Amino acid sequence: MDRLSERPVNIDVGTGYELPEPHSASDLVEVERGTPAGELLRRYWHPFALAADASDVPRPVKVLGEDLILFRDGSGRPGLVHHRCCHRGTSLYYGKVEERGIRCCYHGWLFDIEGNTLEMPCEPEGGQHLERYRQPWYPLVDYHGMLFTYLGPPQLKPAFPTYDVLSDVAEGWEVVADDNNIGLHGDPTPCNWFQTHENVMDPFHVYVLHAGFSGNQFVAEMQSLPEVSWHFTPHGVKSHQDRELDDGRFFHRVTEVLMPNVRIVASPFVEHEGQATSVAWTLPISRTETKIFTILKRPIGSPSRRASYGGKRWEELTPSEHQQMPGDYEAMVGQGPVTLHSEERLASSDRGVVMFRHRFRECLKQMAAGEDPPAVSYDAQVQAARYEVRAGNYIGDRDEVISRG
Ligand code: FES
Ligand SMILES: [Fe+2]
CATH class of the missing domain: 2.102.10.10 (Rieske [2Fe-2S] iron-sulphur domain)
Incomplete structure (x- = not known):
């Protein structure tokens, strides 16, 4: 009998010593040519x-x-x-x-x-x-001043998809391309794209990280704990975040991800009621570097608002202020260059993350079966590939706003 088996088994369990060897879910995080996920990404x-x-x-x-x-x-x-x-x-x-x-x-x-x-x-x-x-x-x-490329098989190059919110531009508005990332302007975020992207289906972090932990970084409408539901869509997953506002109006916020890496998030500053005014992409630069690119519509010349960290911008913070007032950058980079999925303990509020991972794996299966992944169209007429955005900040009468997103 060795020393270990002589000892009682049920004291102090749950220490780090007992963890199995940690690992990442490679099917979600790979980006390189020849890997299943890398080939999926290369179809867009x-x-x-x-x-x-x-x-x-x-x-x-x-x-x-x-x-x-x-x-x-x-x-x-x-x-x-x-x-x-x-x-x-x-x-x-x-x-x-x-x-x-x-x-x-x-x-x-x-x-x-x-x-x-x-x-x-x-x-x-x-x-x-x-x-x-x-x-x-x-x-x-070149789409609205943003350069897009296609790295996949030339014979499977899809039609270039467009978005109604970026095409229908009212008088006095403009469409601009923005490479402002989370973190430092221009620099990639030093972590895997998947953990950055699945954050979009995690509306609960807004209540903690952005509306309390580091001060209220957005606006009062975004501060309360929403009632959340998630739904599969033909092209991805969306979340509904519903709140009763103090003035009696109903705030129905809809956020979308389209496969594999499109993110449509209405402004958390809620400047405009209605459909979202931007479309963004989470670009895997490498397995451990990510950058977000956004095309947005705004009243001509209006400045773009950024999250406030105690009245400062993220890039103005000292190292100790970054520790005290973390934002998306700190939370995601804090998960490590590639998060360790084997060590996660998911809960009910992670349902959107689970659904997005499931959807991504469904796409990998479709690819393995020789099918086209979702939202890929070969129709040379760009109009055929135009996407109607559902994401938005819908505010008003409950039943009416729920019908809009
Ligand atoms: S021309 Fe010789 S290496 Fe490029
Ligand atoms: Fe966030």
């Missing part, structure tokens, strides 16, 4: 930069773990190519942008925005059979 268009980021200076960008170079050729066309030159692999970060494309610094091969080799200056007659040499490239779409 993703925003990754502002149109203004494409210039005559090669700019390194990373999308789904792939190192790429963004540039704009002399005729104004944006291009996105692998950062490694297809000749002998130096980085096109050191290239020069010219009228017709980007020229590698090492041996001067010139590539156009679709990776076609136009010149090989060290080869006889400036290169023969140029068509045999192609720099890996990806297609781009």
Whole structure:
């Protein structure tokens, strides 16, 4: 009999020592080419930069773990190519942008925005059979000043989806692209995209993290504990957050996620009653880096509001203020670079997170069965792919507002 089995078994159980080896759910967090989730993500268009980021200076960008170079050729066309030159692999970060494309610094091969080799200056007659040499490239779409790319199988490239809230723009309003992330402007958030994205189906954290723990960061309408329900939709999952306001009106707030990484969240500052005025995407930059890109509609020139941390902006906080007044950044990065799903103890308020994970896994199964994932359309007519947003802040008579979202 060894020492362990001689001792009583039921004292002080539940210590960390008893945990099994922790692990992440790899099917949810992978982003790389060839992995099931990475292939699912590669069936959609993703925003990754502002149109203004494409210039005559090669700019390194990373999308789904792939190192790429963004540039704009002399005729104004944006291009996105692998950062490694297809000749002998130096980085096109050191290239020069010219009228017709980007020229590698090492041996001067010139590539156009679709990776076609136009010149090989060290080869006889400036290169023969140029068509045999192609720099890996990806297609781009500029949508409202945001650049989107598609990294999946070329023959399965979907029609570019559009959204009614961004297309129907009233007089005096404008549509702008915004790469303001949670955390520091421009910097990726150092954690996996999935834990960032599933937060959208976790409305209860608003009541604690944003409306009490770190002060009330939004507005009075958002402060009380809502009655929450979650619902599967044809393209994803949505949540209803219902509150009786002090003035007797009913506040029906609807938040949506569309597969795999679209987030439609009405403004938590509730400036406008009705349908949400923005659409955002949670971009997996790599397995451990994430960035949120937003396209929003607003009255022309109106400043965008940000959460308040005791009257300061997040980026103005000292390290000790970050500890005392955490926000989404701290909560999500605090889960680790990739959260450990094996150590979670989910409760009833996590139902939306569970539903989103379930929906994501259903998509993986569809892919494995050779089917198209949801919300993918090959109809060349963009109108066919236009999405009608349900998310919003609906305020008024109870029955009337519930019918709207
Ligand atoms: S490595 Fe790019 S031209 Fe040789
Ligand atoms: Fe949040």
